[in-house]
Amino acid sequence: MERIPILKMGEFLLVTIQVDMHDRLALTLQDDLTEQIVKWHAHGVLIDISALEMVDSFIGRMLSNIANMARLLDAQTVVVGMQPSVAITLVELGLPMRGIRTALDVEKGMQTLRISLGSNGHPQETDGSVED
């Protein structure tokens, strides 16, 4: 069965959505990700949706739900690389995904995670410098 890979990178989990999301895939991702977070005691989740070109209200809601579930399991979630068309669609659908952190790309997302985890008291090397 088709699955979206979840990669473990230190304390973070990296989810890269490289295919068109359909409803079934989103539900599988939700199951897999929550399990993996618990299994690895992950404190940060990075969801890269830069390859996602189209969203509907269901996928938008699923993304928002997945991010909120991860937060419930004490993992900070950052959604990175949203395409302009996707952002416009989500806003027009009335799903502004409140409470979810976003970043422009994986690099900046990682930085955001490191900074926020560092200040949350989790043992992380804090890199306070700001990128040029």
Next chain:
Amino acid sequence: MATIGKLLNESLRKDEQGLLDQWTALQAKASGRRMSAAEEKQLQTQSREFLAALREAAQQDADDISKPEWNGVRDFLSQLSSSRARTGSTPVETAMFILSLKEPLFSRMRRDSNDPQELADEIWKATVLLDRLGLLTTEAFQKTREEVIARQQQELLELSTPVVRLWNNVLALPLIGTLDSARTQVVMQNLLEAIVQTRSDIAVIDITGVPTVDTLVAQHLLKTVAAARLMGADCIISGIRPQIAQTIIHLGVNLEDVTTKATLADAFAVALKRTGYAVTRVKNSNGTAG
């Protein structure tokens, strides 16, 4: 038997050159200014072509100008009107092209007829016909004008939404003019694409040039801010004038989630601070080290 009758056809045919001369003279007079030789010649040609087309069409059994027999006349007129619209003639001048034909044509019909009853009927029909053709020219004229306006609007839309790079990873979007839905769409798209291209963290939306802010405009702004935030960029709204601040609060628009600044300079200072830069003065204004 043709409904537009014998008499009209006869009068159109009998003294072609005389009719043409009198008509063009009337048109020249109606224009109210002296025409150059070239203009006069062009008018002559146009008038002759129209009369030929009219004769052709009137000969057919058709008093309804929407019928295919009148295609030639209609095409000629719409072409004429649109070319006149482009060269800047007024609608009156364009319509007078047709309407000034009435006088010479009717006087000829009066001369050619002996029966007052028939004359009245024929003149009525001819006047209806010419009025319709006159309306046709006005319509074509207006259509051309509207095309011009639409094209200009499109150009304005493209011109008026530049995205400026202020600093590393800081963008500015100076908005000028009223924001409607169509423009917001373009603005939003341009801004988001620029954010992706330049990998900017902060975008300053400057509304100094926006004359009024109503709930719709505010909503459009909020949407743009929300979309940029979804992509991972923060927006600062700057250039809020005192009246606009009052309006926004009176309207009950919630801009609490958005950073707002009175001037672009303030917004820029915030943006620099967030990206970790500081502006320091190296020298005093008189040139000595400070």
